[in-house]
Amino acid sequence: MTFRIGNIEGVVVRDLARHTDERGWLTELYRSDEVEAASLPAMAYLSATEPGAVRGPHEHRDQADYFCFIGPSMFQIYLWDNRSFSPTYGNRMILEAGQARALMLIIPAGVVHAYKNIGTVPGWAINLPNRLYAGAGRKDVVDEFRHENDPNTEFKLD
Numbered sequence: 001m002t003f004r005i006g007n008i009e010g011v012v013v014r015d016l017a018r019h020t021d022e023r024g025w026l027t028e029l030y031r032s033d034e035v036e037a038a039s040l041p042a043m044a045y046l047s048a049t050e051p052g053a054v055r056g057p058h059e060h061r062d063q064a065d066y067f068c069f070i071g072p073s074m075f076q077i078y079l080w081d082n083r084s085f086s087p088t089y090g091n092r093m094i095l096e097a098g099q100a101r102a103l104m105l106i107i108p109a110g111v112v113h114a115y116k117n118i119g120t121v122p123g124w125a126i127n128l129p130n131r132l133y134a135g136a137g138r139k140d141v142v143d144e145f146r147h148e149n150d151p152n153t154e155f156k157l158d
Contacts, residue, residue, distance in 0.1 A: 001090060001154055002090075003080055003090055003091065003092035003154075004090060004091055004092065005091070005092055005093070005094070006088060006091035006092070006093070007088060007091065007093065008079055008081040008086075008088045008091050008092075008093055008111055009081070009086050009087055009088045010086075010106075010108040010111070011079060011093065011105060011106065011107060011108065011111060012039075012104075012105060012106040013095065013103060013104075013105045014034075014103065014104045014105070015101065015102065015103060016028070016029065016068065016070060016102035016103060016104050017102075018070075018102060027070055027102055029068045029070075029104065029126060029128075030066070030068075030104075030128055035066070035106070038064065038130065039064045039066060039106050039108075039130050040130055041066055041128035041129065041130060042129060042130050042131055042132050043128070043129060043131075043132050043133065044126065044127070044128045045126070045127055045133075046124055046125070046126050046127075047124070047125050047127070048122045048123070048124055049073075049075070049115070049117045049122065049123050049124075049125060050117060050122050051073065051117050051118075051119055051120050051121065051122065051123075052116070052117060052118075053116070053117055054114060054115070054116045054148070054157060055114060055115055055116075055125075056078070056112075056113055056114025056115065056147070056148055057078065057080070057112045057113060057114035057147040057148055057153065057155040057157075058112065058113070058114070058144050058145060058146045058147055058148060059082060059109075059110060059111065059112040059113065059144075059145050059147070060109050060110075060131075060143045060144055060145075061109060061110070061143050061145070062109050062131060062143050063109055063129050063130060063131040063143045063144075064106055064107060064108050064109055064129065064130045064131075065106070065107040065113070065127055065129050066104070066105075066106050066127060066128040066129060066130070067103075067104065067105050067106075067107065067115075067125055067126065067127050068102070068103070068104045068125070068126040068127075068128075069097035069098045069102065069103050069105075069115075069123070069124075069125055069126075070098065070099075070102040070124065070126070071098050071099030071102065071123065071124065072098075072099055072119075072121055072122075072123065072124065073098050073099060073117050073118075073119030073120070073121050073122060073123030073124075074096060074097070074098035074099055074100060074117070074118050074119040074123065075096065075097055075098050075115045075116060075117055075118060075119075075123055075125070076094065076095075076096055076115065076116045076118050076157075077093075077094070077095040077096070077097060077105070077113070077114075077115045078092070078093075078094055078113065078114045078115065078116075078155075078157055079092065079093040079094075079095075079107065079111055079112070079113050080092050080111065080112040080113075080155050081110075081111055082110055082111065082112045082155075083108075083110035083111065086110070094158070096118070098119065098123055099119070099123075112147060112155050114148070114155070114157060116157060131143060
């Protein structure tokens with residue numbers, strides 16, 4: 001499939017405001033009054049990604065991800081609409097987020113995603129997905145299809 005650049009239905013992208021004073025800064029990552037019920041978080045985690053490292057591409061069958069990229073590095077984020085029922089099927093989005101532009105994005109199930117640290121220091125990604133990793137008690141199959149394990153994947157980073 002040839003992907004075209006365009007918005008992807010259901011992907012929410014929101015700039016995160018940094019409120020600064022003499023003590024430092026504060027950024028609101030999550031407010032329940034700004035998230036649809038289907039995307040409400042079930043857990044949260046923080047990951048650090050080394051400069052040049054890539055996470056993904058992968059997708060989830062049922063899980064929506066709620067990512068926050070606030071720094072201290074910059075990321076290039078890739079999204080591909082892989083949902084055949086979607087009016088934006090075949091669209092691809094590329095965003096930059098992190099220290100210079102703090103972003104929150106909700107990625108619905110079926111949207112393939114990856115991100116690469118394009119900065120010079122380790123960068124943080126915060127995720128508040130709407131499903132528990134491996135289910136309650138970590139007893140279920142992980143809801144993830146890892147395209148990065150396929151050398152012939154059509155989901156390529158530029």
